Amino acid sequence: MDGLVVAGVGVSFDGDPAVQDVTLELPAGQVLAVLGPSGCGKSTLLRVIAGLQVPDRGTVSFDGADVTGIPTHKRGFALMFQDGQLFAHLDVAANVAYPLRRKRVARAKIAPRVTELLNLVGLPGMEERGPASLSGGQQQRVALARALAAEPRLLLLDEPLSALDRALRDRLATDLREILVCTGTTALLVTHDHDEALTAADRIAVMRDGRIVQQGPAADVWQHPVDERAAQFLGFSTILDGSGADRLRPLLGAGAGRRIALRPGALRVDPRGELIGTVRSAATVADGIRLRCEVEAIGEVQAYAETGTTLAPGDRVQLRLVPAATAALPEGPAGR
Numbered sequence: 001m002d003g004l005v006v007a008g009v010g011v012s013f014d015g016d017p018a019v020q021d022v023t024l025e026l027p028a029g030q031v032l033a034v035l036g037p038s039g040c041g042k043s044t045l046l047r048v049i050a051g052l053q054v055p056d057r058g059t060v061s062f063d064g065a066d067v068t069g070i071p072t073h074k075r076g077f078a079l080m081f082q083d084g085q086l087f088a089h090l091d092v093a094a095n096v097a098y099p100l101r102r103k104r105v106a107r108a109k110i111a112p113r114v115t116e117l118l119n120l121v122g123l124p125g126m127e128e129r130g131p132a133s134l135s136g137g138q139q140q141r142v143a144l145a146r147a148l149a150a151e152p153r154l155l156l157l158d159e160p161l162s163a164l165d166r167a168l169r170d171r172l173a174t175d176l177r178e179i180l181v182c183t184g185t186t187a188l189l190v191t192h193d194h195d196e197a198l199t200a201a202d203r204i205a206v207m208r209d210g211r212i213v214q215q216g217p218a219a220d221v222w223q224h225p226v227d228e229r230a231a232q233f234l235g236f237s238t239i240l241d242g243s244g245a246d247r248l249r250p251l252l253g254a255g256a257g258r259r260i261a262l263r264p265g266a267l268r269v270d271p272r273g274e275l276i277g278t279v280r281s282a283a284t285v286a287d288g289i290r291l292r293c294e295v296e297a298i299g300e301v302q303a304y305a306e307t308g309t310t311l312a313p314g315d316r317v318q319l320r321l322v323p324a325a326t327a328a329l330p331e332g333p334a335g336r
């Protein structure tokens, strides 16, 4: 297969397994997000792929060739970290040009390429700025331009947006996706942020306790979390079974399953809504009014109303279920 194949990789530190039997596929030209909580082994896995960590077992291959024993600088991969790690003493142009100089690209070709890369990441005309004069988001854009400069066969991104605030992170995740797609870059991103993973990636692998518990196209993983813990990690806030799931199943149609996961926006106040709830609390948030509602046969759930709606504890409301914000969970015990 063209692209990255990780097969049976394991790494232990002093006998404690950090990565266990990880197998991953990333087809050329696609973006894979490895999504998992802090300490699950994401960075260790990324370091193995980069060649910075020797695995105890397993192999890393790229475009059909085993690269497990190849040193980092000979893999043709690029790395980008949470804090960009720009060279503070070099201006933006020199930072972006750094990999080109190392590759001994002809001097006359470097300046136009730097201009092109800065345009690509949305920083036209910033060549002479110093890293310290840039915002956190701008610094990450420069780091991305630098990582892309040498046209890596594979771009490895370790929590590239985690140091940024939420609004900026959302915008940059969208831009990152566009930039990776339009340059045809094969990229692997590790993150603990499900929104970032869904925005940026074609494929998602969910990692937990050193293992990949689920992987596939982003939409499949999103719609069919493998278990309850994966669902929670993917941003589903409520898991219903028993009478709660029975009440919702007719609203979801065939294939709804016996356990149903709801995202925070799955229930909306709507006069045509099929469910009746009693408001327990209401709080104004950025995108509307967030309610806790008691719904018969379901219990207390989160719901949203449009900004400007006046609601108080004790009010009766009709709630509409948004099927796209639900997922079917497999039956059986909660995830490990």
Ligand SMILES: Nc1ncnc2c1ncn2[C@@H]1O[C@H](COP(=O)(O)OP(=O)(O)OP(=O)(O)O)[C@@H](O)[C@H]1O
Pocket: 013, 017, 018, 036, 037, 038, 039, 040, 041, 042, 043, 044, 045, 192
């Ligand atoms: N060089 C090391 N020596 C010893 N233990 C390590 C080393 N690197 C990582 N570990 C341990 O391996 C486990 C996985 O760490 P890793 O950094 O890969 O997780 P992570 O998912 O990337 O977490 P985070 O997002 O917090 O960085 C942790 O228990 C960590 O303490």
